[in-house]
Amino acid sequence: MAKDVVPEEARRRRRPTRQGTVLSEKLIVETALRMVREHGSAGLSARRLGAALGADPSSLYRYFEGMDGLTLAIGEELIGRALAGWSPTGRWRDDLRALGLRIHGAYLAHPQAALLTASRVTGRPREIAADEAILGILRGAGFGDEDAVRIYHAYIDQSLAFAALDAGPLALSAEARASDEERWESTYARLPADAYPNIAATAGLLAARMPHSAYPVALEMLLDTAERQLADAGA
Amino acid sequence: MAKDVVPEEARRRRRPTRQGTVLSEKLIVETALRMVREHGSAGLSARRLGAALGADPSSLYRYFEGMDGLTLAIGEELIGRALAGWSPTGRWRDDLRALGLRIHGAYLAHPQAALLTASRVTGRPREIAADEAILGILRGAGFGDEDAVRIYHAYIDQSLAFAALDAGPLALSAEARASDEERWESTYARLPADAYPNIAATAGLLAARMPHSAYPVALEMLLDTAERQLADAGA
DNA sequence: GAGTTAAGGTCAATGGTGTTGGCATAAGGC
DNA sequence: GCCTTATGCCAACACCATTGACCTTAACTC
Numbered sequence: 001m002a003k004d005v006v007p008e009e010a011r012r013r014r015r016p017t018r019q020g021t022v023l024s025e026k027l028i029v030e031t032a033l034r035m036v037r038e039h040g041s042a043g044l045s046a047r048r049l050g051a052a053l054g055a056d057p058s059s060l061y062r063y064f065e066g067m068d069g070l071t072l073a074i075g076e077e078l079i080g081r082a083l084a085g086w087s088p089t090g091r092w093r094d095d096l097r098a099l100g101l102r103i104h105g106a107y108l109a110h111p112q113a114a115l116l117t118a119s120r121v122t123g124r125p126r127e128i129a130a131d132e133a134i135l136g137i138l139r140g141a142g143f144g145d146e147d148a149v150r151i152y153h154a155y156i157d158q159s160l161a162f163a164a165l166d167a168g169p170l171a172l173s174a175e176a177r178a179s180d181e182e183r184w185e186s187t188y189a190r191l192p193a194d195a196y197p198n199i200a201a202t203a204g205l206l207a208a209r210m211p212h213s214a215y216p217v218a219l220e221m222l223l224d225t226a227e228r229q230l231a232d233a234g235a
Numbered sequence: 236m237a238k239d240v241v242p243e244e245a246r247r248r249r250r251p252t253r254q255g256t257v258l259s260e261k262l263i264v265e266t267a268l269r270m271v272r273e274h275g276s277a278g279l280s281a282r283r284l285g286a287a288l289g290a291d292p293s294s295l296y297r298y299f300e301g302m303d304g305l306t307l308a309i310g311e312e313l314i315g316r317a318l319a320g321w322s323p324t325g326r327w328r329d330d331l332r333a334l335g336l337r338i339h340g341a342y343l344a345h346p347q348a349a350l351l352t353a354s355r356v357t358g359r360p361r362e363i364a365a366d367e368a369i370l371g372i373l374r375g376a377g378f379g380d381e382d383a384v385r386i387y388h389a390y391i392d393q394s395l396a397f398a399a400l401d402a403g404p405l406a407l408s409a410e411a412r413a414s415d416e417e418r419w420e421s422t423y424a425r426l427p428a429d430a431y432p433n434i435a436a437t438a439g440l441l442a443a444r445m446p447h448s449a450y451p452v453a454l455e456m457l458l459d460t461a462e463r464q465l466a467d468a469g470a
Numbered sequence: 471g472a473g474t475t476a477a478g479g480t481c482a483a484t485g486g487t488g489t490t491g492g493c494a495t496a497a498g499g500c
Numbered sequence: 501g502c503c504t505t506a507t508g509c510c511a512a513c514a515c516c517a518t519t520g521a522c523c524t525t526a527a528c529t530c
Contacts, residue, residue: 199367218392
């Protein structure tokens with residue numbers, strides 16, 4: 001059988017593969033992340049990952065419960081990377097902006113994992129640490145508990161939601177992504193102005209803006225409203 | 236060959252399949268939507284869809300350019316359902332709020348399909364109609380072209396992003412979803428108050444709020460900022 | 471060091487997937 | 501009623517994840 005997964009800490013015998021590499025959970029996750037980044041959405045498969053590691057594909061099942069388990073492990077790694085090395089400045093708006101962009105960026109660096117991971121509540125240590133930090137920033141800024149929770153919820157969900165949305169195109173094959181982007185020029189720019197006056201009037205602006213993430217703008221709008229609510233409450 | 240796709244309008248000969256069904260783009264999309272809803276997004280495959288239609292899988296390639304094309308058609312159908320029966324009131328903020336909630340709702344009615352399609356640009360008629368309507372509302376409200384495009388982008392992406400995020404839990408089985416929600420009470424509410432003071436202080440509020448969508452709050456915050464920018468520009 | 475155990479490799483097979491080239495047949499225009 | 505060809509079907513290809521059986525050898529015991 002190939003399905004008895006041994007937790008990493010309990011591993012004792014590290015037998016090298018036929019091609020000489022010594023497997024470990026860490027090595028597998030890092031190799032998987034690299035493959036996803038370099039070869040795109042279609043790049044990650046048990047067979048290819050095995051080949052890249054110099055091991056039989058079935059060896060992976062000694063470390064993870066199927067490819068799904070592997071992607072969850074990758075998700076944990078992403079959260080870790082988003083928070084690694086971050087520390088608050090004490091200016092709440094700057095802190096929330098920086099943290100949001102970090103989370104968004106860490107997920108976008110690995111779109112496939114982002115798509116599978118972004119909408120799940122793991123309850124694991126690093127996720128809890130992030131939640132605690134965000135709530136701390138808001139409450140430290142002077143928001144009441146109710147406001148802090150409401151804004152925290154909109155803030156974290158918006159960050160993850162945009163991460164997943166923006167990851168979508170990146171997770172496509174290169175051709176599919178190119179044709180999605182091109183559509184803004186090929187289809188939208190050529191619509192008849194009488195039937196679609198508003199698109200026609202803004203076609204150039206649309207083609208320039210749509211291929212980029214709207215997250216920074218949406219984040220700033222959210223922070224704007226939060227800041228005003230804080231000022232109103234204080235006044 | 237099985238790859239010359241004929242647009243629906245140009246179709247003339249409607250030859251029934253061996254099992255007697257008469258294929259059409261509409262029938263295929265509706266069947267696919269039903270399959271996705273009943274068996275999850277992983278349950279949709281060319282072979283199974285073919286079987287459900289009483290047709291050979293390869294017949295689908297006469298209607299769509301691969302499964303990816305079918306995915307785009309499903310997204311188009313969802314947008315169409317969101318817009319069906321909607322008409323503007325002339326009050327821009329009310330219109331944008333209503334339209335956003337409609338889009339969000341239409342996608343959530345088919346969570347699995349939403350996960351599949353929310354991040355795709357289809358360039359098809361009904362999606363274009365939605366874009367034209369939103370841009371029209373903004374420009375009609377008095378926003379300049381640049382502002383209109385910027386707000387449009389943040390608005391539409393926010394709607395779709397939250398639709399996809401909120402669809403995630405709904406696409407899970409009932410038990411898995413319940414355990415996700417419960418985690419806010421079981422895990423977060425029991426964290427030590429000294430290590431996690433902010434979570435501990437707001438645990439009750441979190442448990443009450445987190446299981447619901449943050450989209451209405453985030454949408455309102457976006458509209459708030461837009462309204463203020465309009466007022467500032469006009470003043 | 472020799473013997474034993476089982477972790478952790480490999481191999482081969484199963485049943486799934488999207489996709490395509492070639493073929494057959496019937497629908498619709500004449 | 502004939503002809504053309506759109507459109508359905510078949511068979512095949514190359515890939516995929518996963519698993520059960522088998523084998524090698526690291527690590528522990530004496």
